[in-house]
Amino acid sequence: MELLCGGVRETNLKLTLAFGIGIHHAGLTEKDRKVVEELFVNQKIQILVATSTLAWGVNFPAHLVVVKGTEYFDGKTRRYVDFPITDVLQMMGRAGRPQFDDQGVAMILVHDVKKHFYKKFLYEPFPVESNLLEVLSDHLNAEVVAGTICSKQDAMDYITWTYFFRRLVMNPSVLWKKPQPNMLIG
Numbered sequence: 001m002e003l004l005c006g007g008v009r010e011t012n013l014k015l016t017l018a019f020g021i022g023i024h025h026a027g028l029t030e031k032d033r034k035v036v037e038e039l040f041v042n043q044k045i046q047i048l049v050a051t052s053t054l055a056w057g058v059n060f061p062a063h064l065v066v067v068k069g070t071e072y073f074d075g076k077t078r079r080y081v082d083f084p085i086t087d088v089l090q091m092m093g094r095a096g097r098p099q100f101d102d103q104g105v106a107m108i109l110v111h112d113v114k115k116h117f118y119k120k121f122l123y124e125p126f127p128v129e130s131n132l133l134e135v136l137s138d139h140l141n142a143e144v145v146a147g148t149i150c151s152k153q154d155a156m157d158y159i160t161w162t163y164f165f166r167r168l169v170m171n172p173s174v175l176w177k178k179p180q181p182n183m184l185i186g
Helices: 002-006 011-017 030-041 085-092 112-123 132-146 152-160 163-170
Strands: 021-024 047-050 064-068 071-074 079-082 105-109
Touching (some): 011 021, 011 030, 021 030, 064 085, 085 105, 085 112, 132 152, 132 163, 152 163
Parallel strands (some): 064 105
């Protein structure tokens, strides 16, 4: 471990690694990030403090995940906005991966007014809908060009294989909730 830590450039990272704690963020050099990743994956450090983007980019299983806050500063709007719920679930999903651990713990530190909102997603199923309708013409045209769809029947068969079709059968009103794009199928 000392050999790996000797090559670390970031001063704060050197300090935390001495206590068995890693930090991981975009401000680190690529070499420093790789060192932290290797130390964590090989269980040489037990604690990793990381930004939310780590949950999407690297497959790091953990026993305990603490999400410290559910907001980030949006520079475009110049205000704090909530992380999408899918991002929070992705972060929490790092805890207790079956192939690495037999159990996991995820904790969300959130403002009291949002506590019930996040509890809802822990105890109720997450609603998933298809967004294919908005880009269906693009997909159908691509399949026509690729030669997968050569007739109206092929187009109908293609649509019946999609999640959009399954949701449409269960809830036909989904068609009327979204604007329908122009279909250009030749």
